[in-house]
Amino acid sequence: xxxxxxxxSREIRSYFYSPIAYIVLVFFLLxxxxxxxxxxxxxxxxxxxxxxxxxxxxxxxxxxxxxxxFPLITMRLFSEEFKLGTIEPLMTAPVRDWQVVLSKFFGxxxxxxxxxxxxxxYFIIFQAVTHQPAAGSSGAYFGAYLMLFLxxxxxxxxxxxxxxxxxxxxVAAIISFAVITLHFFSGLISFILVxxxxxxRQLLGYFSAIEQMGTLSRGEIDTRPIVLYLSLTIVMLAFTxxxxxxxxxxx
Amino acid sequence: xxxxxxxxxxxxxxxxxxxxxFEVGKGEIMGFLGPNGAGKSTTMRILSSFMPPTSGRAxxxxxxxxxxxxxxxxxxxxxxxxxxxYNDMRVIEYLDYRAALKGVPHRRIKERVxxxxxxxxxxxxxxxxxxxxxxxxRQRVGLADALVHEPDLLILDEPTSGxxxxxxxxxxxxxxxxxxxxxxxxxxHILPEVEMxxxxxxxxxxxxxxxxxxxxxxxxxxxxxxxxxxxxxTGQDDGAEQLKKIAGVKDVTLTSEGDWQIFSLRVEAGAxxxxxxxxxxxxxxxxxxxxxxxxxxxEDVFVEITHPDEA
Numbered sequence: 001x002x003x004x005x006x007x008x009s010r011e012i013r014s015y016f017y018s019p020i021a022y023i024v025l026v027f028f029l030l031x032x033x034x035x036x037x038x039x040x041x042x043x044x045x046x047x048x049x050x051x052x053x054x055x056x057x058x059x060x061x062x063x064x065x066x067x068x069x070f071p072l073i074t075m076r077l078f079s080e081e082f083k084l085g086t087i088e089p090l091m092t093a094p095v096r097d098w099q100v101v102l103s104k105f106f107g108x109x110x111x112x113x114x115x116x117x118x119x120x121x122y123f124i125i126f127q128a129v130t131h132q133p134a135a136g137s138s139g140a141y142f143g144a145y146l147m148l149f150l151x152x153x154x155x156x157x158x159x160x161x162x163x164x165x166x167x168x169x170x171v172a173a174i175i176s177f178a179v180i181t182l183h184f185f186s187g188l189i190s191f192i193l194v195x196x197x198x199x200x201r202q203l204l205g206y207f208s209a210i211e212q213m214g215t216l217s218r219g220e221i222d223t224r225p226i227v228l229y230l231s232l233t234i235v236m237l238a239f240t241x242x243x244x245x246x247x248x249x250x251x
Numbered sequence: 252x253x254x255x256x257x258x259x260x261x262x263x264x265x266x267x268x269x270x271x272x273f274e275v276g277k278g279e280i281m282g283f284l285g286p287n288g289a290g291k292s293t294t295m296r297i298l299s300s301f302m303p304p305t306s307g308r309a310x311x312x313x314x315x316x317x318x319x320x321x322x323x324x325x326x327x328x329x330x331x332x333x334x335x336x337y338n339d340m341r342v343i344e345y346l347d348y349r350a351a352l353k354g355v356p357h358r359r360i361k362e363r364v365x366x367x368x369x370x371x372x373x374x375x376x377x378x379x380x381x382x383x384x385x386x387x388x389r390q391r392v393g394l395a396d397a398l399v400h401e402p403d404l405l406i407l408d409e410p411t412s413g414x415x416x417x418x419x420x421x422x423x424x425x426x427x428x429x430x431x432x433x434x435x436x437x438x439x440h441i442l443p444e445v446e447m448x449x450x451x452x453x454x455x456x457x458x459x460x461x462x463x464x465x466x467x468x469x470x471x472x473x474x475x476x477x478x479x480x481x482x483x484x485t486g487q488d489d490g491a492e493q494l495k496k497i498a499g500v501k502d503v504t505l506t507s508e509g510d511w512q513i514f515s516l517r518v519e520a521g522a523x524x525x526x527x528x529x530x531x532x533x534x535x536x537x538x539x540x541x542x543x544x545x546x547x548x549x550e551d552v553f554v555e556i557t558h559p560d561e562a
Contacts, residue, residue, distance in 0.1 A: 006351040017339040085335035089396065092331075093352045094324040200503040248304035250262075 011107025035061035053135035071173035074159025082167035143216035150229035157236035258307035282449035283438035291438040299329040328397030338382030353400035367395040383530040482541040
């Protein structure tokens with residue numbers, strides 16, 4: 001296990017050594033900040049039936065930024081090591097394949113969590129300034145961040161898999177972007193197509209990230225998305241592990 | 252220390268190495284020689300458990316590289332060709348990280364890293380970013396990395412490639428010193444280096460072992476297959492063509508130095524061609540200023556064995 005933590009600490013450090021991390025942080029926080037500003041401005045003009053926190057986590061801006069960051073975070077994970085050849089000294093050291101794969105995933109997850117921490121400030125500041133709750137209940141915060149964590153974990157695992165497939169970072173970024181966007185937009189189908197049966201609509205709703213976020217950010221902690229995303233993440237990581245084992249010396 | 256039996260590796264229809272069998276004993280420094288693409292790096296990558304063989308077996312320190320890969324890897328220090336390193340880390344950070352990764356106990360890491368730093372002369376650059384180092388220093392970092400966990404066996408893939416003559420000498424001395432306590436397998440195509448450092452040599456060509464012996468024995472076998480040098484003025488004659496016709500002459504290369512032409516003849520084992528050469532030169536009225544025989548060097552052995560159109 002210590003080797004896993006050695007690898008993990010190196011992964012985390014390498015994120016913060018690279019300029020990409022800071023670019024992603026700035027880009028992301030900029031968009032979130034602007035989004036929050038617009039949501040509040042909108043609320044200033046007319047009363048709305050949802051809380052500040054719900055508005056933030058369900059807006060277009062939010063989802064746009066959200067989907068874009070994953071390829072940027074994960075594209076270099078394996079691709080760079082293959083390209084530079086550093087995979088060779090890594091895999092000829094006495095470490096196991098799963099330690100390498102999981103340390104990269106958890107490194108990315110750690111960075112992702114760090115990315116989100118500043119957004120909690122928005123709600124803290126709002127409450128401090130207006131003396132009003134930003135969310136319907138405290139469970140709503142938990143629900144929203146839980147959804148982010150789960151969906152984020154899944155999208156990061158897709159990014160890891162894409163990165164294992166190629167030594168070109170751009171190709172990895174494009175593959176993960178395509179898959180993630182496809183998955184995300186499949187959640188929109190029920191909103192776009194009007195003439196589908198209610199049964200189909202319900203079925204699509206189970207897989208829709210947008211609907212799930214809507215539910216969880218209201219504080220309804222539904223265990224179904226939890227199980228769904230955890231299982232999907234595990235499956236993607238298993239694929240990544242398999243692909244890694246066979247491709248590490250070919251690339 | 253290293254035992255290889257019938258090792259074969261095929262990829263995409265090509266056979267990189269074909270049925271290799273050899274052994275390297277404890278304390279030996281074994282040189283692995285061959286033209287580019289012969290299969291040296293492939294063999295080393297299989298020995299270091301980086302890739303699995305298509306068939307055959309290999310073991311390092313008694314541990315099979317496929318079945319007991321982790322144990323095998325802890326007993327060996329490997330330095331790949333082109334020494335890939337993380338450019339965003341400092342030398343000392345990198346070595347600490349590698350020591351931890353290789354299982355050096357936490358309390359010993361500082362000591363071990365300090366030792367290899369001294370040994371490889373990295374004290375001056377320990378705080379520098381690896382990306383900012385020159386090739387020579389990068390090679391030394393690679394070597395330090397290979398040594399940090401005190402392995403019994405070192406596998407070095409072209410440890411002096413790209414270095415200047417001073418650096419080559421330093422690395423060569425380092426290897427010779429290390430040879431006293433470690434078993435070393437190194438690959439190169441710099442022959443004088445091999446002559447100076449290795450106990451035994453394997454010559455590999457197109458995936459097959461062509462020779463496996465001490466340098467002295469190989470030279471001894473080649474003793475009679477040597478080279479003859481003729482420096483003459485051949486006037487209008489095409490000297491090379493004429494010389495090639497002499498029985499026993501395998502090949503002639505020509506370099507010109509001013510008016511004089513210098514012919515290097517590769518000669519068949521056991522053939523004494525100098526009298527014929529002299530007779531040819533005097534018949535054709537060439538002015539001769541040197542006719543000599545070169546003693547075989549390892550380079551001759553190498554070329555002889557790996558020459559594609561060997562008669």
